Structure formats: structure tokens, C-alpha cells
């Protein structure tokens with residue numbers, strides 16, 4: 075009974091006039107192509123992993139990312155701050171830790187859809203700054219620096235060399251997203267720690 079043969083373009087047609095000597099060569103070419111595809115499957119992911127390990131930007135990509143830190147609707151309308159813990163993932167090139175607490179910030183609503191974020195670390199020597207609701211100000215217990223609700227120094231005697239550090243904030247609907255960074259203490263300039 076006659077039968078059709080599928081040729082390279084996928085259409086049935088006449089049988090390929092294959093010579094006996096061409097068959098082993100074709101088989102060799104098929105095996106070589108399969109080997110090349112297999113090698114690509116292994117080498118491409120391995121190459122990407124090596125690039126990620128060698129590239130410091132790839133390793134610290136999460137450090138510059140915005141992270142969700144809460145809801146706008148949960149912040150008091152009177153501008154008083156709420157302290158929130160920043161939880162993010164950390165990738166050191168070899169391992170990835172999810173949900174690692176890396177610090178804390180104070181969020182406060184300054185207008186209907188405007189939020190300010192203040193780092194909770196004192197710029198003087200790195201202690202945690204407390205918020206004192208009764209006096210509507212921030213107070214650092216280590217050396218008694220005081221700050222107004224907007225983070226500015228409100229006492230000329232405060233040893234802090236600069237106001238509390240602000241952080242970048244973005245509103246996405248009702249969600250507050252923030253770029254968390256730490257800054258050097260003990261100096262007037264606000265310089266991020268690399």
C-alpha cells in the first residue's frame with residue numbers, strides 16, 4: 075500500500091530520495107543538533123547565574139526597590155506619625171531571605187494624598203527615636219535630641235547634626251510604597267550608607 079512521507083516543511087509529499095550513504099550522515103546531524111540544544115539549556119541558565127553573582131547591582135537590586143509599607147487610609151488625618159517596621163527580601167548572591175526586618179520608619183499624612191516618611195534612626199549616633207504623642211514631637215533618649223513632627227530640629231541644643239532623614243515615598247492607590255535606605259550618622263550631610 076502506498077504511503078505519504080512528511081518532509082521538512084511539514085507537508086505530505088513524495089518520498090525523499092535518500093541515498094543509502096546519506097542516512098548515517100543525517101542521523102549524525104540530528105544527534106549533533108540535539109546535543110547543541112541540550113548544551114544551550116544547561117549553559118544559558120548557568121551563565122545567567124554567574125552574571126548575577128559577579129554583578130553587584132544584580133546582587134543588591136532589592137536594596138533600591140520600593141517596598142509596600144502600609145495603607146494610606148490607616149494613617150491619622152491629623153498628621154501624627156505611625157511607626158512601621160520595614161520588611162523586605164535580602165539577596166546576597168548565594169541565598170535569598172524573604173521577610174527580613176531591616177529597620178523602621180515613621181509615616182505621617184501631610185495632606186489628603188501626601189505622605190512623609192522619616193527614618194527612625196537618630197542622625198546623631200544611631201539610636202532609635204521615639205515619638206511622644208503628648209508633646210507631638212520626636213525624642214531621642216540617648217542624648218536628648220528633639221525633633222518636630224516634620225523631623226526638623228526643634229531645639230538648638232539638640233546634639234543631632236541634622237533633621238531626621240526623609241525617605242522616598244510613592245502612593246499606589248491606597249498603598250504606601252517606600253524606598254528604604256540607611257544614612258550615616260554624626261555628620262551634617264545626609265549621605266546614604268552604601
Ligand code: FES
Nearest residue numbers: 196198199214217
Ligand atoms: S543618638 Fe540621638 S541624640 Fe545622640
